[in-house]
Amino acid sequence: MLRVAIIGASGYTGGELVRLLSTHPDVTVTAATSRQHEGKPLSSIYPHLHQRTDLICTNPTSAQLAELADFFFCAVPHQAAMALVPGLIEAGRKVVDLSADFRFRDIAVYEHWYQTHSAPELAATAVYGLPELYRERIRPANLVGNPGCYPTGIILTLAPLLHAGVIDTRSIIIDAKSGTSGAGRSASIATLFCEINDGFRAYKVAGQHRHTPEIEQHLSDSAGHPVTVTFTPHLLPISRGILSTIYATLTTDADEDQLRELLHQRYHNEPFVRVLDRGEQPATQYVRGSNHCDIALTIEERTNRVILTAAIDNLVKGAAGQAVQNMNLMCGYDETAGLTQVPLFP
Numbered sequence: 001m002l003r004v005a006i007i008g009a010s011g012y013t014g015g016e017l018v019r020l021l022s023t024h025p026d027v028t029v030t031a032a033t034s035r036q037h038e039g040k041p042l043s044s045i046y047p048h049l050h051q052r053t054d055l056i057c058t059n060p061t062s063a064q065l066a067e068l069a070d071f072f073f074c075a076v077p078h079q080a081a082m083a084l085v086p087g088l089i090e091a092g093r094k095v096v097d098l099s100a101d102f103r104f105r106d107i108a109v110y111e112h113w114y115q116t117h118s119a120p121e122l123a124a125t126a127v128y129g130l131p132e133l134y135r136e137r138i139r140p141a142n143l144v145g146n147p148g149c150y151p152t153g154i155i156l157t158l159a160p161l162l163h164a165g166v167i168d169t170r171s172i173i174i175d176a177k178s179g180t181s182g183a184g185r186s187a188s189i190a191t192l193f194c195e196i197n198d199g200f201r202a203y204k205v206a207g208q209h210r211h212t213p214e215i216e217q218h219l220s221d222s223a224g225h226p227v228t229v230t231f232t233p234h235l236l237p238i239s240r241g242i243l244s245t246i247y248a249t250l251t252t253d254a255d256e257d258q259l260r261e262l263l264h265q266r267y268h269n270e271p272f273v274r275v276l277d278r279g280e281q282p283a284t285q286y287v288r289g290s291n292h293c294d295i296a297l298t299i300e301e302r303t304n305r306v307i308l309t310a311a312i313d314n315l316v317k318g319a320a321g322q323a324v325q326n327m328n329l330m331c332g333y334d335e336t337a338g339l340t341q342v343p344l345f346p
């Protein structure tokens with residue numbers, strides 16, 4: 001059994017990693033770290049894990065950390081991750097980092113949007129952990145930067161169309177709506193019940209969200225030339241899930257079935273991407289708790305636009321599930337191990 005540690009186990013993605021890994025046949029979680037909850041059973045922080053884990057939270061020093069496991073999930077905020085990960089890689093461990101610290105090939109882009117990077121050389125060697133696009137790079141990697149939650153569904157949806165050159169790359173508008181768990185478990189006024197419940201709003205409008213450069217980097221790779229997008233995130237009064245609605249002008253005479261066939265061809269062998277039939281629409285409640293990304297494509301003939309919709313669970317395909325999928329690839333396990341949950345509905 002592979003010994004696995006979760007750094008930041010008391011956070012939402014850390015808790016979700018423990019839930020998913022509790023059904024994984026090839027791994028045993030040997031350590032769960034939290035500074036605030038040191039000494040407490042993880043199941044006292046997450047009662048849904050009662051009798052599913054007997055892990056006690058620890059707060060190891062950096063020097064102790066590498067000895068706790070062979071494989072590490074780092075589920076701590078940006079900046080904290082870049083201080084922890086280099087020591088693990090130097091000690092010969094494999095790491096999936098869930099923060100943005102190891103997502104960017106171009107450190108100048110990271111430093112423009114986030115902060116100075118303390119391990120730029122290592123970041124330049126990390127592989128972006130979107131398996132459906134970069135599977136063969138992920139397999140041999142020691143360090144994978146797990147994608148952001150919004151970029152996951154958006155890149156999966158647009159990449160095949162950009163690769164095929166069927167949309168005007170200057171026309172892409174992305175309207176994405178996320179559940180509140182996307183903001184993490186730390187207390188803040190912005191995520192109080194009264195701030196979120198029974199309401200709906202956009203935030204970081206007009207290219208201010210830090211997922212914009214992440215989305216553009218991978219859409220540009222798919223298109224073969226630089227792509228810029230208008231990306232507007234919204235906050236939904238639900239716990240988990242992201243629905244992205246994407247608009248683009250068509251540059252082809254292909255009809256809706258032919259364009260949908262592009263998605264089918266790209267994803268028919270993918271265990272977690274479901275391309276929906278004509279007339280069907282994805283919904284956050286149809287992917288909840290699962291590692292699926294559901295995608296629908298519709299043409300609006302009046303405006304010559306394609307309208308794409310994509311749903312994921314931000315904590316699973318948008319974070320912990322994708323991280324486990326990456327671990328499976330890095331360790332040679334069945335890619336779906338620990339990830340076969342049927343979505344929880346209603």
Ligand SMILES: NC(=O)C1=CN([C@@H]2O[C@H](COP(=O)(O)OP(=O)(O)OC[C@H]3O[C@@H](n4cnc5c(N)ncnc54)[C@H](OP(=O)(O)O)[C@@H]3O)[C@@H](O)[C@H]2O)C=CC1
Binds near residue numbers: 099147182184314319
């Ligand atoms: N929530 C989501 O949907 C997604 C989150 N992510 C990313 O995943 C990471 C974790 O997110 P999430 O679980 O939501 O965050 P939470 O805020 O819920 O949890 C953060 C965890 O990190 C620990 N932590 C915080 N600061 C530090 C530090 N300086 N050093 C060590 N540990 C620290 C916290 O525990 P303690 O303070 O007790 O040490 C806690 O366990 C973040 O980088 C986030 O951006 C990525 C995709 C989606």
Ligand SMILES: CC(=O)N[C@@H](CCC(=O)OP(=O)(O)O)C(=O)O
Binds near residue numbers: 179180181182183211
């Ligand atoms: C609803 C909400 O607040 N979502 C978070 C994104 C969560 C995520 O993917 O995180 P990182 O890229 O920061 O790792 C946000 O908009 O910042």
